[in-house]
Amino acid sequence: MKQVNFSLIASDGMARRGRIDTPRGEINTPAFMPVGTAGTVKAMYPEQVRETGADILLGNTYHLMLRPGAERVAGLGGLHTFMDWQRPILTDSGGFQVMSLAKLRKLTEKGVTFKSHIDGSSHELTPERSIEIQTLLDSDIIMQLDECIALPAERKEMERAMELSLRWADRSKTAFNNQANRALFGIVQGGDDPELRARSAAGLQSIGFDGYSIGGLAVGEPQEVMFRVLSDITPELPWDRPRYLMGVGKPDDILGGIERGVDMFDCVHPTRAGRHGHAYTRFGVINLKNARHKDDHRPLDEASPNPNCRRWSRAYLHHLVRTEEILGAMVLSQINLAYYQELTAGARAAIEAGRISDFAAETRAAWAAGDL
Numbered sequence: 001m002k003q004v005n006f007s008l009i010a011s012d013g014m015a016r017r018g019r020i021d022t023p024r025g026e027i028n029t030p031a032f033m034p035v036g037t038a039g040t041v042k043a044m045y046p047e048q049v050r051e052t053g054a055d056i057l058l059g060n061t062y063h064l065m066l067r068p069g070a071e072r073v074a075g076l077g078g079l080h081t082f083m084d085w086q087r088p089i090l091t092d093s094g095g096f097q098v099m100s101l102a103k104l105r106k107l108t109e110k111g112v113t114f115k116s117h118i119d120g121s122s123h124e125l126t127p128e129r130s131i132e133i134q135t136l137l138d139s140d141i142i143m144q145l146d147e148c149i150a151l152p153a154e155r156k157e158m159e160r161a162m163e164l165s166l167r168w169a170d171r172s173k174t175a176f177n178n179q180a181n182r183a184l185f186g187i188v189q190g191g192d193d194p195e196l197r198a199r200s201a202a203g204l205q206s207i208g209f210d211g212y213s214i215g216g217l218a219v220g221e222p223q224e225v226m227f228r229v230l231s232d233i234t235p236e237l238p239w240d241r242p243r244y245l246m247g248v249g250k251p252d253d254i255l256g257g258i259e260r261g262v263d264m265f266d267c268v269h270p271t272r273a274g275r276h277g278h279a280y281t282r283f284g285v286i287n288l289k290n291a292r293h294k295d296d297h298r299p300l301d302e303a304s305p306n307p308n309c310r311r312w313s314r315a316y317l318h319h320l321v322r323t324e325e326i327l328g329a330m331v332l333s334q335i336n337l338a339y340y341q342e343l344t345a346g347a348r349a350a351i352e353a354g355r356i357s358d359f360a361a362e363t364r365a366a367w368a369a370g371d372l
Ligand SMILES: Nc1cc(N)c2c(=O)[nH][nH]c(=O)c2c1
Pocket: 092, 093, 094, 095, 096, 097, 146, 147, 148, 149, 187, 214, 215, 216, 217, 218, 219, 246, 247, 248
């Protein structure tokens, strides 16, 4: 009996409010997943991540397979025990980061061989090995191995990568062996070509997956291209399965994705931006490196539900950023993740109330009018 199940609670146009029940707890959707790259969401205790409202976090297979190694994590009780995060974890397949981080990559029908960017050691990732690694990590939602290409690209290249990804999807499903306690998602590819995307979606559904990721986006294309691809592809995906937009994004990307039928998101942006002095608020993003803040006694947002937005002056946050104090990275990572959770929680409530269009308009108006 499958122990990971998606329930649709409400919809408003293409926007959906759902819940994924897993053996390690529920995931309320639309959901934003903080990225815990190598078994940690940078600068955050796991309990702080949970307190922001996150139901699930992401682990990167590429980083964890290189260091400390999948078999070592399994021997230490799996990733949840290793990092002391007892709620759901989603892992990627590792393929995307092989192509973006590893050295001397060689891609064949079998899979991809590469040299570690850490110590130059040789490794191979195949659909079968990726499923094995993610199972060793004891991940709750795992991904097929796929090939993601950057945009813009020639149509024949997009078609080649999409068709390879479909063959790898089939091998991933076989290797997954219908494990009941975790979910396997297929990944839709096809670049910005509607016909290729439709063929990918249909091919994945003929294989059958617990959820459908939308890959090949957030790879350099303009936002309007991403939104067009989403508008084209979500109607082609099963209504009763989660849709996960990989690697996205900034708040306006996420709001646009929700309006176009996406249920799950992940991105390093909120934590990375926090470490670089950018704070996300209800009024948009504020660059606290800017000298204009050095005498500003106002808090970041005195009406925020997040105490960290009310506790310190902008001058103090500016000081932490300019002096590169560790507390700056900690506080701004928490502020940004909390804002992303505030945004998705607000979207969930708006969809349930049948007012996602009003919510989106109000949110964008606040971003535009922000006194930063
Ligand atoms: N932006 C993206 C981020 C990602 N982690 C992935 C991925 O893991 N697989 N495939 C993808 O297409 C992809 C795109």
